[in-house]
Amino acid sequence: GESVGLHLPTLSVQEGDNSIINCAYSNSASDYFIWYKQESGKGPQFIIDIRSNMDKRQGQRVTVLLNKTVKHLSLQIAATQPGDSAVYFCAEAPIYNQGGKLIFGQGTELSVKP
């Protein structure tokens, strides 16, 4: 069946270090991928997205890498700050999906130590 999962449930980094959060997906029909950040008591907040015709996309302090060969997605956060502490979810949308449904992964909790 289709699934989106994460390799590590928790990640602890030192402030100023770079963080890498990984995600594996199993649906080869997916063509759109999004990373969301969820802080305690809040809804998922859009960080960055990437389409399957790209393998890398950069934002402000964040980079998403897509490896379609091994169905792997990663989020890199440069110079991690305490405000980056949150749960990070990857989500995918299949090509055939006209309704816009997102399939979320389990989430990785990022903890930034000052």
Place this chain on the structure above:
Amino acid sequence: EPEVTQTPSHQVTQMGQEVILRCVPISNHLYFYWYRQILGQKVEFLVSFYNNEISEKSEIFDDQFSVERPDGSNFTLKIRSTKLEDSAMYFCASNRYSNQPQHFGDGTRLSIL
């Protein structure tokens, strides 16, 4: 920046009662969604809605669930006869086009007693 707003932030309801969760999507958005998140688990898709009809729904979205856009600004989720297992955070989301990022509200925490 425009936001998706949800009310109430917390709803406590007796099992078997009906509950309506309310959402105001971003004003120029055309696609609307409901998701739920059971405590400590991943976000799960419930339903998508476009042009005044359901586009897609998940297995979770059974006959006890319904959605409605009663006017030009609100989007509601109704659970007719709530069960204990309906306890979760319910998130509303919207986007202008279905292949764009969905913007989420901060959710309604539904507690069924």
